[in-house]
Amino acid sequence: MKIYQIIEGRHDHHKDENNLTVLPGHTGSVTLVQSEDKNILIDTGARGTWEETTKRLKQIGIDVLDIDIVLLTHLHLDHSYHVALFPQAQLLAWSHDWKSGETKCLTNDLNAGPLEIPIKGISAIRTPGHDECMNSFIIEGAEGIHLINNELIHLEGKNVIVSGDAINQVVIESNLEKIPYAYDAELYRASAQKILDQKPDFIIPGHGPIIFL
Numbered sequence: 001m002k003i004y005q006i007i008e009g010r011h012d013h014h015k016d017e018n019n020l021t022v023l024p025g026h027t028g029s030v031t032l033v034q035s036e037d038k039n040i041l042i043d044t045g046a047r048g049t050w051e052e053t054t055k056r057l058k059q060i061g062i063d064v065l066d067i068d069i070v071l072l073t074h075l076h077l078d079h080s081y082h083v084a085l086f087p088q089a090q091l092l093a094w095s096h097d098w099k100s101g102e103t104k105c106l107t108n109d110l111n112a113g114p115l116e117i118p119i120k121g122i123s124a125i126r127t128p129g130h131d132e133c134m135n136s137f138i139i140e141g142a143e144g145i146h147l148i149n150n151e152l153i154h155l156e157g158k159n160v161i162v163s164g165d166a167i168n169q170v171v172i173e174s175n176l177e178k179i180p181y182a183y184d185a186e187l188y189r190a191s192a193q194k195i196l197d198q199k200p201d202f203i204i205p206g207h208g209p210i211i212f213l
């Protein structure tokens with residue numbers, strides 16, 4: 001199993017040579033996991049990142065039609081904008097059912113079941129707080145993470161969590177004191193702690209560089 005950084009999540013505003021903001025300055029991370037001959041994409045980036053995503057996939061030798069499964073950490077558009085552009089992919093996300101008014105995730109119960117993922121070595125945990133439907137993904141047994149700059153982090157049995165917006169560097173450094181946007185700060189804290197309790201060696205956050213623990 002291999003992990004590829006497709007987009008590093010960011011919330012800054014790059015300027016081009018004419019001092020114009022390069023869009024999108026804000027996007028969630030996009031991550032590819034190759035396992036059991038399947039290509040699994042975790043999150044699909046913000047509006048304006050499509051070219052960036054397809055260029056990187058091409059570099060790895062993958063076409064959008066080769067994506068078998070799309071996993072979404074949550075439905076905020078900076079993470080899910082291009083979800084419909086992988087026509088062969090099975091979509092696994094936890095969402096509100098607007099039609100019936102029911103949702104599969106309207107619960108503050110941290111123990112309510114997470115997404116079930118049919119790939120060995122990838123599992124989900126529920127991490128609400130920033131968003132009610134948040135799932136974070138645990139990846140076990142990957143050989144390495146291929147970074148955007150083509151550097152390789154060897155994992156050798158180390159574990160990775162793709163967290164979405166359930167945790168970030170600031171939250172960890174502040175010992176869970178500084179909480180970013182959350183509809184429920186206490187729930188956010190509990191979810192962040194739940195991620196740390198898994199003892200990941202690396203976290204790929206929704207925004208910002210990979211976190212080494």
Ligand SMILES: [Zn+2]
Pocket residue numbers: 027028076078079165206207
């Ligand atoms: Zn985000």
Ligand SMILES: [Zn+2]
Pocket residue numbers: 074076130131165
């Ligand atoms: Zn979000």
